[in-house]
Amino acid sequence: MKISIIRKGFYLLIIGIAMFAYPVNPANSEEFKMGYVDSQKVLDESLSGKQVKDALNEYVQSRQKIVDIEESELRKFQEDISKQSAILSPEARQEKEETFQKKFMEYQKKVGELQKEIQARRTEKLEEFNVELDKTVKSIGEKEGFSIILNNLEVNIVLYAKPSFNLTDRIISELDKNIKTGDKKDNK
Numbered sequence: 135m136k137i138s139i140i141r142k143g144f145y146l147l148i149i150g151i152a153m154f155a156y157p158v159n160p161a162n163s164e165e166f167k168m169g170y171v172d173s174q175k176v177l178d179e180s181l182s183g184k185q186v187k188d189a190l191n192e193y194v195q196s197r198q199k200i201v202d203i204e205e206s207e208l209r210k211f212q213e214d215i216s217k218q219s220a221i222l223s224p225e226a227r228q229e230k231e232e233t234f235q236k237k238f239m240e241y242q243k244k245v246g247e248l249q250k251e252i253q254a255r256r257t258e259k260l261e262e263f264n265v266e267l268d269k270t271v272k273s274i275g276e277k278e279g280f281s282i283i284l285n286n287l288e289v290n291i292v293l294y295a296k297p298s299f300n301l302t303d304r305i306i307s308e309l310d311k312n313i314k315t316g317d318k319k320d321n322k
Contacts, residue, residue: 170284170292171271171302177263180306181313186263193255197248204241211237270308274301 177183215230222230275283283301286292 138276155315157300165279165281167278167280168282168284169280169299170286170295171267171305172286172300172302173264173267175302176305176309178259180309182266182309183263185313186259190256190259194252195253201245201248204244208234208237208241266309266312267305270305270312271301274304 142253157314211234215227215234217229219227271283271285274280
């Protein structure tokens with residue numbers, strides 16, 4: 135909590151210095167132009183963001199199927215133990231229960247490994263998306279002469295800004311245009 139407040143304060147300080155120092159410096163004859171991007175909205179609404187989310191959901195579902203199969207096998211094994219408990223000797227019953235406990239521990243270990251795998255895949259895909267997002271933001275920033283473009287995702291420092299400062303929809307359009315032209319190249 136304190137780190138987030140410190141981080142927000144730091145970003146606000148940097149922005150304040152940039153906004154007030156930039157126009158005062160006579161060496162800077164160019165206009166100070168600022169914008170921001172809501173990265174979460176870009177992820178949610180752009181074609182590339184939707185592709186990332188769909189790929190992650192598909193991956194999670196495939197891993198969930200593995201978990202579901204193993205869980206089903208465990209339940210069946212436990213039901214078999216319950217059904218046979220009356221006819222099993224105490225030693226045989228204990229052996230089956232120990233086997234069940236061993237399988238259950240293996241199941242839990244596998245679930246943990248799959249969750250780590252899913253988190254690693256999520257991180258990888260989001261990093262790939264962020265690299266493409268950064269390229270697009272930098273391209274627009276350079277083409278249109280922006281002095282600074284903020285990302286409103288991590289620290290959410292933009293509490294209010296003129297709608298003209300919000301570049302999110304333009305970034306979405308540019309990313310979507312890149313996806314569509316990329317698809318046409320692949321089809322040739």
